[in-house]
Amino acid sequence: QVQLQESGPGLVKPSETLSLTCAVSGDSITNNYWSWIRQPPGKGLEWIGYVHSSGTTNSNPSLRGRVTLSVDTSKNRFSLDLTSVTAADTGVYHCARGKATPYDWGQGTLVTVSS
């Protein structure tokens, strides 16, 4: 069974870039879609976007072009960069396998945006 593990800084300063990586084990990252989903404290789940192993991406228009998604097939992992963060970007970030349906999820990592 596929396992996903998020990693990255737990604290990011306002206006800086939030960068997270998701390590995939138990499955090849190739020929698959991979997603990011987040949950602000006390709020609902928000789909951030997906990336295919070919490099094709799609992200939530609500994030207004601040999102970059990428894949590293040599390391079987994929990444999220979110620029110009504000306190509203604080939350638990999950990576997942799938395009519009997240079939398998990571446990999530808490990222706090604060100076």
Place this chain on the structure above:
Amino acid sequence: DIQMTQSPSSLSASVGDRVTITCQASQDITTSLNWFQKKPGKAPKLLMYGASNLETGVPSRFSGSGSGTDFTFTISSLQAEDIATYYCQQYDNLPPTFGGGTKVEIK
């Protein structure tokens, strides 16, 4: 974006009770609906897809129904291990959107 309205936001029931959660979409999504279970500190788990299809390995006490804009998720006999927050999610249109969640507790 398609808005997903889930109710109730929380419920308390006894072990063995039948539990029902509803999810309403702001427009027709046919049967493009998933249900997820989220336990504290654990990864969310896909329980149902296509509104009524049980994911492999998920107990048969879980079921789902509906199409168009109105959907129902049922636990036929609540077990202690079902304590969690449940979310619906539509995948008919991008971006996929989630309901606000229903927290299920034991009375």
